[in-house]
Amino acid sequence: MSLQHFRLDGKTALITGGSRGIGFATAQVFLEAGANCLLTSRSTTDNMQELTAMHPDRVAWVQADVTAKETPTKIVKATLEKFGKLDILVNNAGVADNGNFHEFSDGQLANIMDTNFTAPFRIAREAIKPMLDQGAGAVVNIGSISGFVANKPQLQVAYNSSKAAIHQMTKTMAFEYADRGIRVNALAPGYVVSAMTKGGIERDDYNSVWTNNTPMGRFGQPEEMANCVLFLASNAASYVTGATLVADGGYLTH
Numbered sequence: 394m395s396l397q398h399f400r401l402d403g404k405t406a407l408i409t410g411g412s413r414g415i416g417f418a419t420a421q422v423f424l425e426a427g428a429n430c431l432l433t434s435r436s437t438t439d440n441m442q443e444l445t446a447m448h449p450d451r452v453a454w455v456q457a458d459v460t461a462k463e464t465p466t467k468i469v470k471a472t473l474e475k476f477g478k479l480d481i482l483v484n485n486a487g488v489a490d491n492g493n494f495h496e497f498s499d500g501q502l503a504n505i506m507d508t509n510f511t512a513p514f515r516i517a518r519e520a521i522k523p524m525l526d527q528g529a530g531a532v533v534n535i536g537s538i539s540g541f542v543a544n545k546p547q548l549q550v551a552y553n554s555s556k557a558a559i560h561q562m563t564k565t566m567a568f569e570y571a572d573r574g575i576r577v578n579a580l581a582p583g584y585v586v587s588a589m590t591k592g593g594i595e596r597d598d599y600n601s602v603w604t605n606n607t608p609m610g611r612f613g614q615p616e617e618m619a620n621c622v623l624f625l626a627s628n629a630a631s632y633v634t635g636a637t638l639v640a641d642g643g644y645l646t647h
């Protein structure tokens with residue numbers, strides 16, 4: 394056993410929603426670990442432009458809405474064209490929306506399910522193909538503690554259901570591809586500081602409930618999630634497949 398197993402030298406990763414938050418932190422950690430990264434998002438950010446300028450040979454960005462019909466083929470093709478292979482997929486892009494179940498509109502429901510479930514399904518389906526040809530690969534789907542519990546105080550039946558679906562997709566894909574060198578795992582973050590949670594963290598009524606229900610008494614940082622993604626994506630996790638790793642400061646312990 395060696396720490397080398399945690400490195401990603403020579404590997405290529407495709408990360409959706411790589412412009413900020415957990416996706417961007419994952420790109421930074423992956424680069425440090427030696428991987429090449431193809432990042433996708435709907436728009437670019439200063440941070441991402443800086444990262445691309447720093448490592449022009451090892452990072453590329455492709456504009457893509459994960460819900461668009463052509464996105465899976467477009468981003469997998471771009472990865473193969475730029476880096477010649479695809480070893481790791483991080484299905485990270487996601488959205489949240491709150492509301493009473495009985496008032497949640499069809500449009501809100503479609504937006505959540507299209508982005509958080511259908512898109513990761515379609516993107517993984519495309520990314521698996523070069524992995525099958527290589528006889529090796531790792532998929533990390535970003536789920537959530539919301540896939541295990543009802544979020545509070547915000548009401549999020551659709552979001553919670555989409556993340557439970559991601560956990561089940563992970564387990565079932567892992568079963569299907571375990572004997573072909575492809576591992577499939579999920580990460581279930583607790584409350585992490587990002588654009589997604591910013592509004593809630595700034596509201597006392599949300600912030601106090603989220604903090605009080607997290608035994609560590611603090612929010613997670615995107616880098617702490619990125620470290621977990623690195624483990625799951627790396628050979629250090631060579632016997633781990635079908636798992637949903639919970640990184641939540643203890644939220645699910647009670």
Ligand SMILES: NC(=O)c1ccc[n+]([C@@H]2O[C@H](COP(=O)([O-])OP(=O)(O)OC[C@H]3O[C@@H](n4cnc5c(N)ncnc54)[C@H](O)[C@@H]3O)[C@@H](O)[C@H]2O)c1
Nearest residue numbers: 410412414415458459485486487537582584585587588589
């Ligand atoms: N922040 C948390 O507390 C938390 C907790 C559990 C799970 N998560 C999950 O982590 C993942 C990353 O979220 P984050 O916290 O970094 O939030 P974030 O809002 O900063 O990042 C979400 C990313 O997804 C991208 N995205 C959203 N819709 C997209 C679309 N249609 N096409 C392309 N890109 C799209 C955004 O542009 C952004 O880059 C999400 O799947 C989220 O559900 C977050």
